[in-house]
């Protein structure tokens with residue numbers, strides 16, 4: 001079902017400070033910065049590696065407000081791993097398959113994700129305590 005680990009999302013209080021840390025410590029490069037109002041985050045994608053099934057990233061997430069998902073996570077748990085995202089060929093198909101297995105879907109339909117992707121979340125309580133994201137990459141530009 002999964003093509004790759006697309007990204008690991010890290011919740012942080014100060015996006016710019018955390019970007020500087022990842023750049024200077026690991027030599028990573030920011031490839032995208034976005035504000036996603038629907039998800040309540042300001043986020044940056046830092047490239048890790050390329051593979052036959054696509055690239056993988058670290059995603060740094062700063063909440064837009066305390067009552068957003070990442071804002072609530074920070075208040076409860078502090079900075080750290082917020083979610084793991086798996087690349088899938090077709091997010092709607094993966095949602096149907098996993099929903100059919102009794103995994104609770106946190107989205108009724110795919111939503112807009114980083115870098116033009118389509119995304120959906122699975123309930124952490126149904127995935128061993130890990131908030132899980134499905135990511136379908138956008139079609140390549142022609």
Ligand code: MC0
Nearest residue numbers: 009036039069070072073082106113114121124129130131
């Ligand atoms: C909450 N829980 C988590 C968790 N957040 N467990 C693991 N990882 C997380 N990130 C646990 C809580 O500790 C609690 O367990 C239970 O789940 C219910 O949490 P809650 O605090 O009662 O409920 P809420 O209201 O905080 O909702 C949690 C939930 C929500 C995961 C349902 O955050 C959500 O719908 N997330 C999906 C959207 C999202 O996270 N968007 C931000 C990233 P206990 O045992 O204490 O009951 S957007 C993004 O990443 C985009 C931009 C992209 O990738 O492109």
